[in-house]
Amino acid sequence: MKRRLSIGLAVALLLAVVAVIVWGRGDDTTQAELTTVRGAIGSEKLPFFQDQRVLDAFAKHGLKVQVDAAGSRQIATSLDLGKYDFAFPASSPAAQRIQRDRKVTSVYTPFSSPMAVATFEPIVSLLSAQNAVHKGPGDYQVLDIAKYLELTATRWDQLPGNTAFPARKNVLITTTDPRESNSAAMYLSIVSFVANGNAVVSTPEAEAKVAPGLAKLFLDQGYTQNSTEGPFEDYLSAGMGKTPMVLIYESQFLGRQLKADGAIRPDMRLLYTSPTIYSKHTLIPLGGNGDKVGQLLSTDPELGKLAASFGFRTSDPRHFTETQPKAPADLVDAVEPPTFETLERMLDAVKKQY
Template identity: 55%
Template sequence: MSGDNLREEQAIRRTTDHLVQVFAGTHSAEHVESVMQAAYRRFDGLPVRDFVPVMVERIARGELTARLEAPAPTAPAPTEAAPTETAPTEAAPTETAPTETVPTETVPAKAVAAEAAALSDKPADVRPETTTAALTARMPSRKVLLPIGLAAAVVVVAAVVVVNLGREETPPPSPPLAVVRGVIGSEKKAFFEDPQVVRAFADKGVKVEVESAGSRQIATSMDLGRFDFAFPSSAPAGEYIQRKRKVSTKYTPFSSPMAIATFQPIADLLTKAGVVKQAPVATFDIGRYLELVTTDTKWDQLSGNSDYRVDKNILISTTDPRTSNSAAMYLAITSYVANGSKVVHGATAEKNVLPLVTQLFTSQGYTDNTSEGPFNEYLTVGMGPSPMVWIYEAQFVDAATRGQIKPGMVLMYPSPTVLSKHTLVPLNGSGDRVGRLLSTDPRLQRLAAEHGFRSADAADFAKVAADHQVRVPTDLIDVVDIPSYDTLEHLLDSVGKSYG
């Protein structure tokens, strides 16, 4: 699909969402979508596409409004009979004038739209009048396709579009929305702030207000009594909240594997060092990486390094393990590899892996509380301070949809990796309503995919990634299990103590 077609379809989708909200009190969402699609199909094959979304909106809005305002049929007014003459009269002969049959002609919608586009491109002082006559006079003669009255109506619609592009009807007042408050992992902030997501919730009668924090912070230190739901970025954090709040229900509306954001010169350098394999989807060997860490290898010691000659340890930049789920996922993967490719379990295994995993964090220096901070630095500063950043896959795909990924930015997948399951724990009935909507509403699921999350429909996510030229694995194969919540907490607490 070309970029122009994609933008046109996105415009149609946004307009449909808007009209669903405008006519929420009078027409069902399904009916509004049906009217929009019917209007859209009338312009199939039209070569000039610039005004198609505007034309479609005007036609659909007109039809929806007309159905609301159509007057009830009224009986014809009674007429008074005129008095009749009783005297006989001689009827005058009448002549019937011969009639000439003239072929009736109409203007198809495609021609009207093309003409409207042509007229709008001209300065106002040289445009012909945008009236039915002016428009139809410029149309090529064609045989009858529709009754002339309908053709005139279509032309009038086109004229209105050209003359009144900026005019917008005032939508009817909407019923009050139920406000639902939640605390979320920072990587989902852009999703909840998306105007399309806000409208999708509003169409269901809900206004969602969120506060973001590190996922481990949500589970261990936040006052959850202020919220209707908690939405950390991992199953272990969600499990702990369930236990602490005695909640049996949870929702996992979408997920995201962990990944590494880097730059092409760094990927090329690590390929020579045997850490990165640059296939269609680049992979990062965690075992080989840990060998470089344990031997205290510096960047400027790598063979053939001419792009990043700095006297710094080869380390992935992460978030703070004391507050953030993404750091906990990094610990889960590295502890698995350090434990002989086995999930860490028990005091002995914890003791054996702690020195190495502690070094991975404390050698970094300052770390941010949430994944939003280091990724924003990656997007804006470049590879100088952080040549490799530990992120959620969704963050990179979401940035690509926003046009923030620059040439030379590369996404790599750790081998092995873990799947971060974004787990919503409802704290009351209102929170449960949001969890159900996120998990079952097709519109919200599609919007989650547009923000880079892997939702229930894998095709949605694959299309978003392909449309924005992000290479992602279709099937996640090299995925390992996360340690139990208690084991993970023991490791994280021990690492945290090393910070002093």
Template identity: 50%
Template sequence: MSRVVPGVAADAVQREELAMRRMTESLVEDLSENVPVDQVTSAVGAAHHRFTGKPIREFVPILVERIVRSELADPDPTVRVPAPSASVRAAEVIARETNTAEAQPKRLSRRAVMPLSIGAAVVVAGVVAGAVLLPGGDDAPAATVAAPTVVRGVVGSEKMSFFADERVVKVLADNGIRVEVEPAGSRQIATTVDLGGFDFAFPSSIPAAERIQRQRNITTKYTPFSSPIAIATYRPIADLLTTAGVIRPGPVATFDMNKYLELAGTGVQWDDLPDNTTYPVAKNILVSTTDPRSSNSAAMYLSIASYVANDHTIVRGATAEQHVLPALSKLFLAQGYTDNSSEGPFSQYLTNGMGPTPLVCIYEAQYVEAAGQGRIKPDMVLTYPTPTVLSSHTLVPLTGTGDKIGKLLTDNPDLRRLAAEHGFRTGDTAQFTSVAAERSVPVAADLIDVVDVPAYETLEHLLDGVANSYN
């Protein structure tokens, strides 16, 4: 039975509990060689308790995971859970202050009007701020603490780990900047987030960025990095779908979206595939995605499917929209529960095996980053849908300091290198392919079969149409 959290909807509590279970299983598996299971679960419980009473819950599991990984980093299993790091303690102080009207009335009033989707915004900003203010940890001398310009941004959640990277923090600090970021979905950044208190908006798609530009009469934008949509699977599933004509093996495996939509549209199940002895389950052949009503990765996947369903033509106009909506809705409605963040299904893919998630829609960057963390197993396979789309992370500067961030992310070689290490493609193709090669990830060096995302209004109509189908 789910917990009752005052001020938080029951379905949100259930999602948090599910995410916490998945995250704990992942931590236990990753740390099992050095840390006893009971110590991991104890650390998770203690970290989770820190957020008791906080009404904004969406990113609590992610924050808990980061705290626990930081605390249990010592490879000596005899060492008990150490005290919180300086950045975590700073986060707690900032969180307490920003949740108290007397302490921060202006910042609290701005956040109070923002939607729940921004997640644990105050706490995340505190973590990043703590890492910047104390770059050397507890023992850093007072002289190293600078007073850089604070630049605030709202960004897609998949970029939070990049901005929290201490190396990124240091490069920005060397340029006189401290960045505080708050996470939100790209659709929400473009529609419901109050951008008045931010210096830049950094959604994960061009359509969302263009809407912000039109609304605020801004012509400048930066696209410092991008990541194509990919589909992660496992070797036994890849072999089955190769026989079915969906996956085409090669140095870089591809996923034929046209053939896939034929199977999904006719309701073919896994146990209908000829000679299927490896995954003979009575489930529809579906790619697991995030919730299209809130997540950009699902919107990008919908863009690919709409192009294929519309006879390989970008959807334009009400007639085309109505033509493709039945096929698109089926892809999402048959999935059941879907996460709000791309972190959810990918974490389940990494942890739980092919049973629950034989096919998962992800960002290429997630797979490359996970490979760098040693989380990709030998039977995992990365494929590229044909066609695919690029999720172009587009920064819209709202102030002069926001413009400086856009220029730094685009031009600074250190930040571009770090973006590549986080799995993103930058203007330096060789740098990205080198990172992927070091991590033994077969990636497409040059993406050829790439289609444009529909115009913002069309994409919104399609997403709204799918959302209405849920009801």
């Protein structure tokens, strides 16, 4: 009897070992069968593409998506795209440039994000006293860009009654480097619209009119970083003293807030600019399975819900409203950016001032 039990136990152990080996080989085989797809993406989407849930969702469709992050304007103007299957900048003007240069006929816009300003409650109170911040149509706060521009030549310590933030530096939004980053180009689009009498800049005469004043908004900041992740992380870690206001994508704030890791503290606030611009994250297929990545991001419900969890407004608005119930479902005061060529000329005019 004991001999039979010993033999039975040995057989059971052998079967268990074989099962583990077979399972391991099967998993390796599955990984080996995945098709690698490479993409160049704006840095604001890097956390999304690095998330294991996103990697697993693509793997269900036989894809292993690998990405390199860069500034969106850099992707459109100077990055060698020959080694990539898709480009995924954060704006339609940058995408238009790539689409034209690479002679691509179809593109995908699976999600978008309006530009916004991350700041702090004491700053909101100071700006509200200057009539630069007010309530929007919904339960959110708005930074009036026209009023803000009137304050940019003023130091914080010159604001009447300011004891909360008496800093000896100008009232300026921190942006990225306009020579490399899309978010800075979107900021230029917003402020140029207001400076041009609330009209999209579309003529050389309008460009010449608004350019000198706009350049100071960047130059007076001093050093600027080349992607939005940099100043946003400064905002989260260094606080109000270093970065009282920073231009970001709404998705960055909402995604971090939903993550609930304590990075978004109770005194932190998100202001929507008036007007604002939707940064339309546009994927341009360049070869291989790049087109399939665009299709999946646009139509796959699992990837749509994951994108919403990172704060992106998806092609199916239900994903965003269900995942981000506290965010405004829509922003009525949104304008379009200038054409890529107009934006490039204005950015070049700013660049010459450095």
